[in-house]
Amino acid sequence: MLYPASMPVDEEAAAWLTGLRTTDRTLHARLEGEAAAREVSALQDRVVRLQAQVAGLQGAVRVRDELLADQRVAIKERDSRIDTLVSAAGDETWSSRMRHTARSAVAVPRRMVRSARALVR
Amino acid sequence: MTRPLLTLLLAGGQDAHATRRTLDAARLVRARDARWDVVAVTDGPVGAGLRWVHEIDAPGTDTEQLALALAAAEGTWVAVLGADDHLEPGGTEAMISLLTQRPELDIAYTDEQWPADGIEGMFTKPGWVPEYERGTDYLGRLCAVRRELLRSVGGFAPESDGAAEWDAHLRAAERTDRIEHLAVVGLSRAAPPLVDDDTWAAGLRVVERHFARVGQEVTVERGPRPGSARTWRAVAEPPLVSVVVPTGGGRRTVRGEEALLVELCARSLLEATAYDRWELVLVPSEGTDPAVVAAVRDVVGDRLVVAPAPGAFNFSRSVNTGVASARGDLVLLLNDDVEAVEPQWLDRMVSVLQDPAVGAVGAHLVYEAGLIQHAGVVYSDEWIPWHLFQQQVDGHDHFGAGVLDADFTVATGACLLLSRDLFAQVGGLTEDLPLNFNDVDLCHKIVLTGQRIVVTPGARLFHYESSTREAVVLDAEKEHLHRYWSWLAWQDPWVNTRASK
Numbered sequence: 001m002l003y004p005a006s007m008p009v010d011e012e013a014a015a016w017l018t019g020l021r022t023t024d025r026t027l028h029a030r031l032e033g034e035a036a037a038r039e040v041s042a043l044q045d046r047v048v049r050l051q052a053q054v055a056g057l058q059g060a061v062r063v064r065d066e067l068l069a070d071q072r073v074a075i076k077e078r079d080s081r082i083d084t085l086v087s088a089a090g091d092e093t094w095s096s097r098m099r100h101t102a103r104s105a106v107a108v109p110r111r112m113v114r115s116a117r118a119l120v121r
Numbered sequence: 122m123t124r125p126l127l128t129l130l131l132a133g134g135q136d137a138h139a140t141r142r143t144l145d146a147a148r149l150v151r152a153r154d155a156r157w158d159v160v161a162v163t164d165g166p167v168g169a170g171l172r173w174v175h176e177i178d179a180p181g182t183d184t185e186q187l188a189l190a191l192a193a194a195e196g197t198w199v200a201v202l203g204a205d206d207h208l209e210p211g212g213t214e215a216m217i218s219l220l221t222q223r224p225e226l227d228i229a230y231t232d233e234q235w236p237a238d239g240i241e242g243m244f245t246k247p248g249w250v251p252e253y254e255r256g257t258d259y260l261g262r263l264c265a266v267r268r269e270l271l272r273s274v275g276g277f278a279p280e281s282d283g284a285a286e287w288d289a290h291l292r293a294a295e296r297t298d299r300i301e302h303l304a305v306v307g308l309s310r311a312a313p314p315l316v317d318d319d320t321w322a323a324g325l326r327v328v329e330r331h332f333a334r335v336g337q338e339v340t341v342e343r344g345p346r347p348g349s350a351r352t353w354r355a356v357a358e359p360p361l362v363s364v365v366v367p368t369g370g371g372r373r374t375v376r377g378e379e380a381l382l383v384e385l386c387a388r389s390l391l392e393a394t395a396y397d398r399w400e401l402v403l404v405p406s407e408g409t410d411p412a413v414v415a416a417v418r419d420v421v422g423d424r425l426v427v428a429p430a431p432g433a434f435n436f437s438r439s440v441n442t443g444v445a446s447a448r449g450d451l452v453l454l455l456n457d458d459v460e461a462v463e464p465q466w467l468d469r470m471v472s473v474l475q476d477p478a479v480g481a482v483g484a485h486l487v488y489e490a491g492l493i494q495h496a497g498v499v500y501s502d503e504w505i506p507w508h509l510f511q512q513q514v515d516g517h518d519h520f521g522a523g524v525l526d527a528d529f530t531v532a533t534g535a536c537l538l539l540s541r542d543l544f545a546q547v548g549g550l551t552e553d554l555p556l557n558f559n560d561v562d563l564c565h566k567i568v569l570t571g572q573r574i575v576v577t578p579g580a581r582l583f584h585y586e587s588s589t590r591e592a593v594v595l596d597a598e599k600e601h602l603h604r605y606w607s608w609l610a611w612q613d614p615w616v617n618t619r620a621s622k
Contacts, residue, residue, distance in 0.1 A: 013428075013445040016545070020441055024548025027566060031605045038608035046611060048222045049303065056215030056305040063150050063210035 128196030132186035133163035231307030248614030256525035258287035263307030283323025363447030367439035370413035389461035396467035437550035480572025483532020486584035498531035534560025
């Protein structure tokens with residue numbers, strides 16, 4: 001296939017290249033003057049997004065705290081029920097072992113809560 | 122109760138149990154002073170009895186119920202919540218915090234997740250990248266849209282049934298660029314979004330209507346990912362593309378045989394390129410064997426223009442020299458170690474460039490071993506440009522990213538199409554970066570003009586990267602980027618703080 005447009009002459013190409021360099025340098029010089037303001041604006045936007053993420057994390061911790069509080073109440077009620085049943089059964093040795101076992105199980109979630117709180121803060 | 126900032130629209134349909142599960146989950150995560158409420162429209166009464174849930178008993182399609190919910194909503198922003206979706210703890214707090222600090226936003230959206238193997242269900246989303254939304258509704262949920270904006274663009278249109286949310290998101294996004302991504306998981310769906318033949322067809326129609334509204338003549342077909350769309354913009358008169366190829370005559374083994382790379386490149390233009398209107402502007406650097414030019418002339422004949430680049434090697438100067446001699450309205454910057462694979466590649470790139478908002482189009486480049494070399498450029502944790510999915514198996518995609526067209530702030534200059542006018546307008550490749558990052562600088566200059574950079578995986582080529590020189594990045598090159606472009610790097614939409622440092 002033939003392309004009828006004539007090839008740009010060398011002088012035109014050289015002038016075009018010179019124009020290109022000038023445009024490039026002008027553009028970068030302008031950018032340099034604006035860079036600080038643009039960086040501040042970009043960072044401010046980032047801060048807003050990160051603050052929103054922090055709000056989200058705090059919300060998640062709140063929900064988890066509420067769930068754990070509910071679980072503690074449930075465990076306390078269960079301990080109380082265990083005590084009642086054991087007392088009714090009348091075996092002191094057996095009841096102290098049962099209390100120890102039940103309370104060991106409860107201690108695990110408490111340790112996790114403390115660790116998790118330490119991480120978030 | 123104080124007027125809510127955000128109203129969640131729930132179209133429950135016939136499944137009252139799923140609606141109750143969603144409301145129960147919402148109750149668990151809701152703070153006492155929460156500034157969001159729910160409008161739940163279902164086919165029958167749910168009876169949740171929650172003061173912040175407005176229940177409407179009105180049978181209908183999902184779209185009809187969403188429209189009713191929107192009509193009843195009072196929040197400044199509204200977002201769709203699906204039946205059996207679970208709001209994630211903290212998700213709404215994060216959203217409310219963002220909308221409170223940025224009340225000018227029209228659209229804000231979060232990440233989301235659903236059950237799947239490993240991370241396959243964890244949809245970590247980029248910032249606003251318009252072309253990606255045209256391929257798949259990545260805004261998804263939880264996506265808050267300004268209520269008045271959504272109503273003004275027609276809300277949930279009956280003809281969009283099957284893809285009503287995608288339709289609403291596209292309609293709203295046509296009217297604003299005040300769109301923000303929030304890198305938190307807003308909700309969990311019970312299952313991946315439903316894709317079947319009906320919903321896929323509905324999605325394609327939604328995309329077609331979107332392009333009709335924005336005045337572009339297109340053909341929309343099924344994309345490579347279920348539910349996705351691929352769009353071909355009409356090219357009224359195929360423009361001449363000047364393919365600018367700097368070369369030093371490098372050689373390497375390709376497919377087991379020693380090859381002159383630029384000759385392979387030229388041969389693929391002739392034999393593996395369906396687009397017919399191109400010329401090859403060869404830019405031999407000083408000291409290149411004349412036999413190299415002769416070899417290329419033997420392949421492309423009178424389509425060859427030779428524009429030698431004198432002096433010490435400076436890739437930017439070479440490319441600029443080539444473009445100076447180009448006769449085409451479009452210029453394709455092409456490395457001599459790139460080889461076309463699929464014949465429609467240049468048609469695809471020219472098609473994407475028909476969008477008046479797109480300034481430059483990049484391609485999907487693959488190593489000979491079948492690993493991804495380039496699918497778009499993103500900033501790394503050290504704020505150095507990096508290739509998305511580099512070294513992943515070709516075809517890798519993250520919810521469509523990697524296989525659907527998407528915007529980036531940079532596409533590699535190894536294969537980059539733009540208009541000659543725009544190239545000149547932004548001063549071409551800066552000669553202050555003779556080796557690396559000159560394409561980064563060029564693309565950023567284009568973004569500065571307000572135009573977009575789109576990478577299209579529909580244009581797939583081999584790239585035998587840095588075959589002929591050592592790929593060393595100098596401190597001065599990094600310094601140049603930091604000096605002029607840190608601000609843009611910090612706005613890279615593909616940097617998701619959930620996935621990076």
